[in-house]
Amino acid sequence: MRSLRNSELIDLWEWGQNKPSLQQALIILSAAYPDMTLEDLTGLTMGERDSMLLRLRESIFGHRVLGLASCPNCGEKMELSFDVADILDRDLNICQRVEPLMIEEFKVFFRLPTIFDLMQSNAQDVPTMRRQLLQCCISRAEKDGREYDANLLSEAVLEAVVDQMGKADPHGDLQIDISCPLCHQENQLPFDIVSFLWIEIDTWARRLLEEVHILASAYGWSEGEILAMSSMRRQIYLNLVAQ
Numbered sequence: 001m002r003s004l005r006n007s008e009l010i011d012l013w014e015w016g017q018n019k020p021s022l023q024q025a026l027i028i029l030s031a032a033y034p035d036m037t038l039e040d041l042t043g044l045t046m047g048e049r050d051s052m053l054l055r056l057r058e059s060i061f062g063h064r065v066l067g068l069a070s071c072p073n074c075g076e077k078m079e080l081s082f083d084v085a086d087i088l089d090r091d092l093n094i095c096q097r098v099e100p101l102m103i104e105e106f107k108v109f110f111r112l113p114t115i116f117d118l119m120q121s122n123a124q125d126v127p128t129m130r131r132q133l134l135q136c137c138i139s140r141a142e143k144d145g146r147e148y149d150a151n152l153l154s155e156a157v158l159e160a161v162v163d164q165m166g167k168a169d170p171h172g173d174l175q176i177d178i179s180c181p182l183c184h185q186e187n188q189l190p191f192d193i194v195s196f197l198w199i200e201i202d203t204w205a206r207r208l209l210e211e212v213h214i215l216a217s218a219y220g221w222s223e224g225e226i227l228a229m230s231s232m233r234r235q236i237y238l239n240l241v242a243q
């Protein structure tokens with residue numbers, strides 16, 4: 001992973017405006033991992049992609065994550081505050097080739113879903129997406145040693161496959177533990193790193209462009225010159241302009 005310059009981050013922010021989140025994630029990662037081809041990036045599992053995004057987020061905005069969430073029980077606004085290390089297991093090695101699952105009298109051969117699978121899906125809802133992903137990831141099913149039509153597998157068997165996929169790729173479903181200050185319910189909330197990081201980049205980019213506007217108006221410097229400055233130096237000039 002390489003760190004991104006201010007101007008590069010502004011470029012990718014502009015390029016990714018109003019794009020679907022799967023594409024925004026690819027835009028960010030292809031800038032930070034220039035050695036990886038589009039095929040490499042779309043071949044990642046959700047968990048592999050999200051751990052790379054978490055590392056990148058840490059290098060841009062630091063290890064502390066702050067945000068807001070609503071309590072699913074009472075609707076109270078809750079402050080999210082956690083460390084990247086709380087949800088990122090850096091020692092985790094994801095192996096995309098998983099062992100076949102033995103359940104009841106069945107043996108199910110499957111692989112983990114990739115970003116490419118998600119991009120191929122035209123599903124509008126979660127159940128359809130789940131069905132499509134299972135269809136493309138289950139390569140073979142056997143019953144009592146003989147091939148069995150995977151389309152006929154029961155819901156319980158499919159659920160066990162989904163469960164096994166989740167265990168093999170734990171970063172694919174990041175969860176934050178948070179207790180509600182009002183109703184005291186212990187919540188486990190999903191953490192969507194792509195949309196979270198995109199909002200952070202968006203807020204950062206808009207503020208930085210405002211600073212460019214102020215300094216360019218005051219000193220006549222170009223956008224490139226101002227973006228290339230360190231944040232400290234920019235702040236000193238902004239303070240002088242405000243005096």
Ligand SMILES: [Zn+2]
Nearest residue numbers: 071074180183
């Ligand atoms: Zn609550």
